[in-house]
Amino acid sequence: MSLDYLFKPKSIALIGASHTEEKLGGVILKNLLRFKGRVYPINPKYKELMGLKAYHDLKDISEPVDISLIMRPASEVPEILRKHKGRAKCAVIMSSGFAEIGKTAIQDEIKNISKEIGIRILGPNCMGIYNRYQSLDTFFLPRERLKRPKKGNVAVVSQSGAILACLFGTLDTSNIGVSKAAGYGNAVDIDESEIYEYLSDDKDTDVVISYIESVGDGRRFIEKAKVLSEKKSLLILKSGKGPGGQAAAFSHTGRLAGRYEVFHSILKQFGIKEAGDLDELMDAAKALSYQGRETRGKRQENGKLVLIITNGGGSGVLAADECTRQGLDTAGLPEDKKELLRRIFPSFYGINNPLDLTAQVKDEDYISALNELKDNYDGFVIISLPNVRGITERLAEMIKVSKERIDKPMVFHIAHGGISKKLSSLIEKAQIPVYPSPEKAVRGLKALLS
Amino acid sequence: MSLDYLFKPKSIALIGASHTEEKLGGVILKNLLRFKGRVYPINPKYKELMGLKAYHDLKDISEPVDISLIMRPASEVPEILRKHKGRAKCAVIMSSGFAEIGKTAIQDEIKNISKEIGIRILGPNCMGIYNRYQSLDTFFLPRERLKRPKKGNVAVVSQSGAILACLFGTLDTSNIGVSKAAGYGNAVDIDESEIYEYLSDDKDTDVVISYIESVGDGRRFIEKAKVLSEKKSLLILKSGKGPGGQAAAFSHTGRLAGRYEVFHSILKQFGIKEAGDLDELMDAAKALSYQGRETRGKRQENGKLVLIITNGGGSGVLAADECTRQGLDTAGLPEDKKELLRRIFPSFYGINNPLDLTAQVKDEDYISALNELKDNYDGFVIISLPNVRGITERLAEMIKVSKERIDKPMVFHIAHGGISKKLSSLIEKAQIPVYPSPEKAVRGLKALLS
Numbered sequence: 001m002s003l004d005y006l007f008k009p010k011s012i013a014l015i016g017a018s019h020t021e022e023k024l025g026g027v028i029l030k031n032l033l034r035f036k037g038r039v040y041p042i043n044p045k046y047k048e049l050m051g052l053k054a055y056h057d058l059k060d061i062s063e064p065v066d067i068s069l070i071m072r073p074a075s076e077v078p079e080i081l082r083k084h085k086g087r088a089k090c091a092v093i094m095s096s097g098f099a100e101i102g103k104t105a106i107q108d109e110i111k112n113i114s115k116e117i118g119i120r121i122l123g124p125n126c127m128g129i130y131n132r133y134q135s136l137d138t139f140f141l142p143r144e145r146l147k148r149p150k151k152g153n154v155a156v157v158s159q160s161g162a163i164l165a166c167l168f169g170t171l172d173t174s175n176i177g178v179s180k181a182a183g184y185g186n187a188v189d190i191d192e193s194e195i196y197e198y199l200s201d202d203k204d205t206d207v208v209i210s211y212i213e214s215v216g217d218g219r220r221f222i223e224k225a226k227v228l229s230e231k232k233s234l235l236i237l238k239s240g241k242g243p244g245g246q247a248a249a250f251s252h253t254g255r256l257a258g259r260y261e262v263f264h265s266i267l268k269q270f271g272i273k274e275a276g277d278l279d280e281l282m283d284a285a286k287a288l289s290y291q292g293r294e295t296r297g298k299r300q301e302n303g304k305l306v307l308i309i310t311n312g313g314g315s316g317v318l319a320a321d322e323c324t325r326q327g328l329d330t331a332g333l334p335e336d337k338k339e340l341l342r343r344i345f346p347s348f349y350g351i352n353n354p355l356d357l358t359a360q361v362k363d364e365d366y367i368s369a370l371n372e373l374k375d376n377y378d379g380f381v382i383i384s385l386p387n388v389r390g391i392t393e394r395l396a397e398m399i400k401v402s403k404e405r406i407d408k409p410m411v412f413h414i415a416h417g418g419i420s421k422k423l424s425s426l427i428e429k430a431q432i433p434v435y436p437s438p439e440k441a442v443r444g445l446k447a448l449l450s
Numbered sequence: 451m452s453l454d455y456l457f458k459p460k461s462i463a464l465i466g467a468s469h470t471e472e473k474l475g476g477v478i479l480k481n482l483l484r485f486k487g488r489v490y491p492i493n494p495k496y497k498e499l500m501g502l503k504a505y506h507d508l509k510d511i512s513e514p515v516d517i518s519l520i521m522r523p524a525s526e527v528p529e530i531l532r533k534h535k536g537r538a539k540c541a542v543i544m545s546s547g548f549a550e551i552g553k554t555a556i557q558d559e560i561k562n563i564s565k566e567i568g569i570r571i572l573g574p575n576c577m578g579i580y581n582r583y584q585s586l587d588t589f590f591l592p593r594e595r596l597k598r599p600k601k602g603n604v605a606v607v608s609q610s611g612a613i614l615a616c617l618f619g620t621l622d623t624s625n626i627g628v629s630k631a632a633g634y635g636n637a638v639d640i641d642e643s644e645i646y647e648y649l650s651d652d653k654d655t656d657v658v659i660s661y662i663e664s665v666g667d668g669r670r671f672i673e674k675a676k677v678l679s680e681k682k683s684l685l686i687l688k689s690g691k692g693p694g695g696q697a698a699a700f701s702h703t704g705r706l707a708g709r710y711e712v713f714h715s716i717l718k719q720f721g722i723k724e725a726g727d728l729d730e731l732m733d734a735a736k737a738l739s740y741q742g743r744e745t746r747g748k749r750q751e752n753g754k755l756v757l758i759i760t761n762g763g764g765s766g767v768l769a770a771d772e773c774t775r776q777g778l779d780t781a782g783l784p785e786d787k788k789e790l791l792r793r794i795f796p797s798f799y800g801i802n803n804p805l806d807l808t809a810q811v812k813d814e815d816y817i818s819a820l821n822e823l824k825d826n827y828d829g830f831v832i833i834s835l836p837n838v839r840g841i842t843e844r845l846a847e848m849i850k851v852s853k854e855r856i857d858k859p860m861v862f863h864i865a866h867g868g869i870s871k872k873l874s875s876l877i878e879k880a881q882i883p884v885y886p887s888p889e890k891a892v893r894g895l896k897a898l899l900s
Contacts, residue, residue, distance in 0.1 A: 022839065024809070074798070096808055097798040100763070140809065145868030146837035161809070162762020165837050169866030170886075213767055239767040242774025247782070248758075248767040248804050277889045278768065279729070308698075312612020313550070317663055317689040317698040318728065324692025332697070348524070348547040354698050358546055359474070359590065359611070387596035387615050389472065416619030418595030436620075439727045 003190070003198040005089045006122065007131050007180055009066030010037045012138075013058060013088065015080055016071035016095075017041030017049050024140040025071045026050075028094075028128075031137040040065065058087040067092055069128060069138055074098055077124065078109050085117040090190075092138060093124035099186050100125050111188045122190045127161030127183025133204055139183075141165055152177015153206040154289045157195050159184060163211045163278075170282050175428050176289050179204040191216055196224040200231045207233045207288045209281055213240050215263070222270060229272050233288040233296070233447075236274050237281045238263055273447070280443060283435065287411060287444035290433040295409050295448045303378035304329045304449055306442075308354035309369050310383035311361035311391065315413065316354030319381050319438035326446040328379075330354070337372055344368060359388045363395040370402050379409040379445045383438055387417045396426030403432055409448035413441035453640070453648040455539045456572065457581050457630055459516030460487045462588075463508060463538065465530055466521035466545075467491030467499050474590040475521045476500075478544075481587040490515065508537040517542055519578060519588055524548055527574070528559050535567040540640075543574035544590060549636050550575050561638045572640045577611030577633025583654055589633075591615055602627015603656040604739050607645050609634055613661045613728075620732050625878050626739050629654040641666055646674040650681045657683040657738045659731055663690050665713070672716060679722050683738040683746070683897075686724050687731045688713055723897070730893060733885065737861060737894035740883045745859050745898045753828035754779045754899055756892075758804035759819050760833035761811035761841065765863065765888045766804030769831050772892035778829075778899065780804070787822055794818055809838045813845040820852050829859040829895050833888055837867045846876030853882055859898035863891035 012035065018026035025043075029050050032039045039052060040061045046054040055061055058068065068088040070080055074097030084091055091114070098107040107124065114121045122128065128138030132151045139146070139161075149171040156171075156178060158164035164183045171178055180202065182195050192212060199208050208228060215221045228234045240246040241260040267274050275281035306328045310316035323330045330353050333341070341351045345365065350356030355373075357365045366382060382399070384391055403410055412434040414424050424434040435441040462485065468476035475493075479500050482489045489502060490511045496504040505511055508518065518538040520530055524547030534541055541564070548557040557574065564571045572578065578588030582601050589596070589611075599621040606621075606628060608614035614633040621628055630652065632645050642662060649655050658678060665671045678684045690696040691710040717724050725731035756778045760766035773780045780803050783791070791801045795815065800806030805823075807815045816832060832849070834841055853860055862884040864874050874884040885891040 101798055101800060141837040142839065145839070147867055160762065160764025162835055163764035165835060166765060166865040173866050211764060213764065239764065239771050241771045244774045244780035245767050245771035248770040248802070277772070278887045279889070312610065314610025314613035314661060314663065314689065315616060317695050320698040321689050321691045321695035324694045330694035348551055350551060352698070385612055385615060387591040389592065389595070415616040416623050417597060437728045439729070
């Protein structure tokens with residue numbers, strides 16, 4: 001069954017709506033004011049909330065809603081839920097206070113009620129739903145506290161609301177755009193597997209990043225993850241890896257994290273990509289968001305030959321080291337190309353891989369090098385330390401043209417300083433991801449070459 | 451012999467000075483204008499350069515100089531160097547075009563000349579010297595292209611000038627202050643070992659970060675590194691680890707990188723700290739710069755008990771995972787403390803380690819938790835996701851007082867968004883390092899607990 005009612009609802013009720021942003025129910029209502037569909041705030045104490053007619057109860061609303069958001073104390077939730085029969089397709093229970101603090105009985109109760117009355121549940125203890133293409137935003141975080149990323153092709157699926165928020169913050173500062181997001185919390189009903197299935201066919205999404213603490217039905221999870229990763233780029237960050245983290249994950253969502261080694265080896269077996277930590281997740285997501293769609297399909301099994309072009313020797317060495325760690329091959333230049341480059345470049349340039357254009361680099365040197373070597377490599381790491389005068393904003397336009405002609409994966413490392421912000425922004429406009437360290441750039445390229 | 455003449459010179463000659471910042475010799479001269487000692491630009495074509503009297507030759511200067519900076523093509527350097535006899539204590543040869551591009555003969559020649567005429571050499575192919583406490587800056591990178599970090603206690607020793615520049619950029623954006631820096635390039639004479647020896651007794655320096663591609667005299671290196679790491683915090687980033695990087699390192703400075711496994715195991719044996727990549731180097735450097743001096747000496751062998759306090763469950767789990775990876779122990783709370791915290795906190799807070807204050811957190815909750823648990827742990831990771839309303843700038847002042855009372859290592863992770871920049875800046879003013887991810891915060895704490 002499609003989750004369209006969840007990601008593309010026409011009508012939303014908010015149980016626990018408030019008149020003030022001092023309360024979470026007020027923050028959510030404020031965010032819902034942007035939603036293009038119908039919004040019904042429910043709070044028996046008010047006739048009107050933030051300019052909208054307020055309702056006493058679900059049953060007073062003239063239509064059954066697609067989703068009802070519940071932001072009331074856990075103890076009240078079973079009774080609230082019982083009143084949902086025939087009044088809502090799905091309840092998004094955002095409140096905490098369930099299995100994550102040991103209260104399994106009340107969590108089992110809401111699970112049973114949902115089956116009885118035939119209603120789907122997202123949560124409890126969850127962040128809810130976000131659809132950038134429909135101005136749908138159920139988060140209980142005010143926008144002035146958490147900037148929403150620009151519109152884009154990355155979907156975020158996170159068991160933890162906190163991580164979802166952190167990912168949004170980092171996506172925004174990393175200039176990566178978002179399509180949809182879901183925080184599914186304790187997952188008594190709708191879980192990562194069902195969301196994966198839905199996103200497999202979502203035309204707005206090319207990349208799915210997924211933070212998981214625990215998995216309910218392992219077999220189903222693998223099945224859906226496999227399908228998703230065949231159709232889109234899926235990146236999983238699993239936490240609860242060690243004994244400390246596992247205990248923490250259990251107390252956080254009340255589901256067992258399971259033995260990480262098992263999880264890891266199954267993912268590997270099915271070719272599903274995993275990130276080691278938040279940074280790795282972001283590095284890969286950025287590259288896949290920028291160039292993933294065009295590189296999908298035409299990747300070759302052995303296409304791991306990487307050329308590093310740099311204007312700083314040391315940065316090139318660090319990039320080469322990271323290539324080795326990532327299983328990428330920095331094979332040297334063919335002899336005929338060496339000869340040729342020695343003729344066109346000054347004698348002190350390092351004609352190797354990394355190709356070292358030194359501090360005396362000029363913008364056009366990068367282009368000359370790419371022109372000569374584009375057919376000899378599968379991917380390109382370009383390092384531009386913009387603290388020398390030879391690098392200007394013109395480089396962005398030149399690289400853009402070059403990238404279009406070469407049509408292979410290409411990533412940049414641009415160090416801090418000088419024109420770095422402006423240059424990075426221009427290069428990213430040409431759909432080339434820019435990273436703040438040589439190692440991160442290589443990790444980005446790795447995501448495109450595997 | 452002390453390197454005071456190099457790091458605290460009274461007089462500097464610049465051979466290859468230029469009138470324009472279009473040329474590297476002009477950029478260096480511009481940076482030297484800030485220097486408090488005597489500066490002698492040398493260029494036979496000019497009588498005056500940037501407001502300073504220009505000299506035809508070293509011999510025309512009325513005194514022997516402490517250092518002469520040479521920025522002339524490699525082919526001219528031997529002849530220039532011969533004229534140094536009795537005219538300079540040390541030549542800093544910044545030009546490239548020596549062993550790093552296979553021209554070992556000319557590099558051997560300058561080495562021999564230096565011995566003949568009794569002059570020390572830094573370089574060739576190097577970035578030179580920086581002393582923040584003397585406004586000494588020989589870098590050929592303009593300040594508008596590379597902002598120099600604030601004054602501080604971190605010294606940077608880098609074989610590569612590019613990495614030195616990247617480290618400066620990252621130190622600046624990470625709010626870490628610098629004391630001195632040296633880029634020593636191909637190291638025909640003065641090398642990392644001699645600089646380590648000098649910095650061992652430098653009162654302005656608490657932390658030394660060192661980027662190394664290759665080591666000349668391994669035995670001496672270990673000896674000096676050991677002494678330095680007993681007196682200061684020393685962090686080494688070694689590149690040229692894999693075959694790709696090793697080839698790259700060789701072509702960059704013309705010294706063999708050696709087998710990395712050997713280097714790594716010797717460092718480990720002598721308790722010298724190594725960072726895996728640029729990010730790890732910065733994460734550790736930050737913590738050590740902020741709290742290294744106070745935690746040095748009072749570290750206990752078994753002091754690895756870490757408390758994580760968070761307002762986001764998932765972020766706490768990721769921190770706990772990283773603690774496991776770093777060999778830190780996230781032991782649970784003592785039962786009596788659990789009881790106590792259950793009484794003072796709302797029922798839905800997660801009373802464990804990580805201690806989960808949830809999205810409904812208030813500033814003072816962090817302080818209450820620290821007050822109750824300060825004696826039970828050796829170090830503290832505090833996670834503050836400032837996209838909820840309960841976290842305000844007041845937290846910084848409260849934490850400052852708390853930190854002074856607790857007097858144990860403490861690090862923060864603050865996620866992007868809302869008041870995060872302002873809050874981070876205030877907390878760092880209290881000498882508590884702030885990191886953009888939970889994993890980085892844990893890596894920072896690890897540097898303080900080992």
